[in-house]
Amino acid sequence: MDEFYNELYGDLIFEWIKTLCIKHEFPNVFQKEEETYKKASINKEDYHGSITLWLNEHIIEEEIKDKDQHTIFYLHYNIVSLKQCYSFIHDFFRAFINFLALSHTRVLLCCSGGLSTSLFSHHLQAVADSYHLPITFSAVGVTQLKDIFHEYDIILLAPQIAYMRSTIAQYKTNNKQKIICISPNDFATQNYHQLVLEIVDRNLT
Numbered sequence: 001m002d003e004f005y006n007e008l009y010g011d012l013i014f015e016w017i018k019t020l021c022i023k024h025e026f027p028n029v030f031q032k033e034e035e036t037y038k039k040a041s042i043n044k045e046d047y048h049g050s051i052t053l054w055l056n057e058h059i060i061e062e063e064i065k066d067k068d069q070h071t072i073f074y075l076h077y078n079i080v081s082l083k084q085c086y087s088f089i090h091d092f093f094r095a096f097i098n099f100l101a102l103s104h105t106r107v108l109l110c111c112s113g114g115l116s117t118s119l120f121s122h123h124l125q126a127v128a129d130s131y132h133l134p135i136t137f138s139a140v141g142v143t144q145l146k147d148i149f150h151e152y153d154i155i156l157l158a159p160q161i162a163y164m165r166s167t168i169a170q171y172k173t174n175n176k177q178k179i180i181c182i183s184p185n186d187f188a189t190q191n192y193h194q195l196v197l198e199i200v201d202r203n204l205t
Contacts, residue, residue: 021042047067047096058078058079062089110140110142149173150171156181157179
């Protein structure tokens with residue numbers, strides 16, 4: 001790609017980034033331009049995102065970090081076309097928005113007595129932490145659920161009490177709260193990764 005097109009692509013890409021920032025209400029947007037690169041930085045809540053265009057190499061780097069400076073999203077690619085760039089940058093913004101949506105998500109595991117889900121929640125927390133997902137897990141027995149239901153975003157029901165779902169759904173205080181019945185297979189095989197992925201997916205829909 002010659003210098004003219006590289007500069008033109010850079011201008012178009014960064015104008016599109018500005019437009020997306022306005023669309024998604026990202027107020028703290030900073031742009032820096034040096035001889036070898038152009039960079040847009042986005043800060044919102046506990047997250048920092050950056051899109052860097054390396055002018056000489058025709059490479060774009062996308063990165064998102066959490067409040068502890070852990071990299072939770074990273075992608076770099078050669079510029080092939082504007083369509084390709086727009087697609088990848090759209091994915092970057094979607095990921096940024098998804099992390100914001102997950103922020104401070106509280107999940108409560110519930111079983112008949114709370115003992116089996118206490119250890120289960122500990123393992124789920126370890127998986128979420130390994131991916132730097134801002135999700136916290138707790139566990140409780142079903143007799144205590146009604147009093148604290150309103151404090152949580154997602155309720156996970158152990159298979160043993162899945163039959164109580166319709167009764168428990170009456171505790172809901174808003175439409176955003178979700179109730180998920182853990183499948184017997186996932187519970188019995190301790191499929192923690194699958195459950196974390198399901199929680200992420202359900203929280204974003």
